[in-house]
Amino acid sequence: MAVRVELEGRLGSEPSVREVNGRDFVELSVAVSQGYWSKAEDKWVDQGTIWYRVHPTSRRAGEEARLLHKGDAVVVAGTQSVEEFTRRDGTSGYAIKVNADAIYVSRIPKKADA
Template structure:
C-alpha cells in the first residue's frame, strides 16, 4: 500500500454505474471522462484537450452509495489507487486500460449542489437482493 500510485480525478460520469455481487461483496463500476482545458494564448481562447477515460471500481459500502447517488453525466471527484492492465482487443490491438480503485467518491460541488444523506448499516447492500446492472437491491 505504501508504494501505490494515488490519483484524484475530476470529471464526468460517462454512463450509469453498474453493480454486481462478487462473493457476497458489492462492487460498482463506472467510467469517468476527464477532459483537460488549457488557455491558448495565441488564439486567446480555452481549448479542450483529448478526453481521457478511466474505469472506476468501488467496493462494499462505497459501492452501494455510488449506486444510490451517481447518475450518467454527474460531475464527480474520485480519489483512489491507480492501476493499469493490458489486453488485446477484438481488432488484435494491444490496449492499456487505466483503472482506479476508489477510496472516496463525491459530486464535484464546483459544478453544482447536492444534498448529503447519512445511511445506516441496515440500509446497505444485501447480496440476496442482488445488484443488477445499474441498480442496487436497496431502495434509495
C-alpha cells in the first residue's frame, strides 16, 4: 500500500534532467520546513527541515518541473517511499522519495531577512 502525501516547500537546487534510453528523467530536491506556532511564546518554533527527492511521474508534472528554479515554492502531490543508500564513507542513509503526479507553483512567502 502506497502512502499518499502532499508537500509544500522550496526547491533546494535546479531541477536535474538526465536522459536514459531516449527518455528524460527529472529529479527535484524539495525542502520542507517543520515547526509550529507557540501561543505561549508568541512565535514560530522551528523544528528543522526535511529533504525530499521528487520524481515527476506524469507528463504534466514533468513539464511543470522543467519550468522551476532553485528557491521556487512548490506544492507536490504523490506517493512516498523510503530508500536506503550507502554513503561514500560506508555508512547507511535513508532518502525520502516522492513519485509526483502533480507539481504546482506555490505562494509561500519568502522569509524576511534578519
